[in-house]
Amino acid sequence: MVRVNGTKTAERQRDVVVDPRYWQWIKRGVPSNLQYRWLNIYWKRACEAKKLKDLRMYDIRHLTGQIAGDFGVSDRDMTVHLGHSSVQMSHRYTRRAVSKRTAAAIAEALVQIEGQSG
Secondary structure, eight states, rough: EEEEEEESSSSSSEEEOOOOGGHHHHHHHHSOOHHHHHHHHHHHHHHTTTTTSSSSSSSHHHHHHHHHHTTOOHHHHHHHTTOSSHHHHHHHHHHHHHHHHHHHHHHHHHHHHHHHOO
């Protein structure tokens, strides 16, 4: 686990679990002697170099939530992992996977109905 300081407020801390396969990334970057201000400056420079507009470091948090939701992590588990105060806050990340499963079920039903009538 990695302890993250100032997640929402300067006083708040959170422990974040990192899969062992990615621990080498943590070892390379933590502890960083960069304060948030400089990290943000470097982030913006990198985004400009790659012509990525309006991409914030915080968007990585949303990306990880969406990836986890797409791979079937439950709303409850997502709530614990992201430190949300309610399941409703985490549901936004699992809606897309639910919609995909529902669309696939509807398509399968239509294919079966079409096969029966033909």
